[in-house]
Amino acid sequence: MKDTTIADKIIVALDVPSQAEAIALIDKLPDVSFWKVGLELFVSCGPEIISILKQRGKRIFLDLKFHDIPNTVAGACRAAAKYNVDLLTIHSTCGKDALKAALVALESGAIAVDKPSPKLIAITLLTSLNSRQLAFELKVPLELPEYALHMALLAKETGLAGAVCSPQEVAQLRMSCGDDFLLVCPGVRPKWAEGGDQRRSMTPKAAINAGADYLVIGRPITASDDPVAAFARICEELG
């Protein structure tokens, strides 16, 4: 088995509008072992990108962020099982019944196609939201860290494999959810990169030190003039 390196902890978000641009990035960055296919790319070019990544031996995070009633998320998860990806996302705010239905359908879908089940992980609170927006736009009366923890625990109690959280909450979630619960952190920003629409960022090094299993990083690498150098610089900063 290939040794795991610090670079393997970085999942690069393939947020581009076409398959050609995605392939160009994948081939430009051969040291990236884990790629995220999100809504933009999947809606633009469909599931073929999954096969392209598989042919190159990459791990895949299929980030479709399901959010619907139990019957619908279950159907989507059953269908997604056939792609044989490593990680799949659903919003915790679907509620416990939907999370459970999704998990059961994903596992039975994987058995039906004789493939391992992807790990289902739950979005706690999008990293583009801050505490002000949580209180005044979403009208959630809890403090942000308490809300994120509650959403992670809901996923854990339902049997999901992990959660997506901002690096600012990862230490608390790690402490409360234990070492076996997968914690994936987007909203990560090296000091030299622009924040963009992310609201609860920390540096890659700080996020890993706080307990993240994986970092999801997009634009600091993919929108850089030199993605290869940007990826190498992040790996170097992670030590």
Ligand SMILES: O=C(O)c1cc(=O)[nH]c(=O)n1[C@@H]1O[C@H](COP(=O)(O)O)[C@@H](O)[C@H]1O
């Ligand atoms: O599920 C995700 O990956 C996700 C959850 C979240 O709360 N915030 C978040 O930014 N993401 C994703 O992580 C990636 C972050 O990209 P950059 O902001 O370009 O680094 C995007 O593809 C987002 O869709």
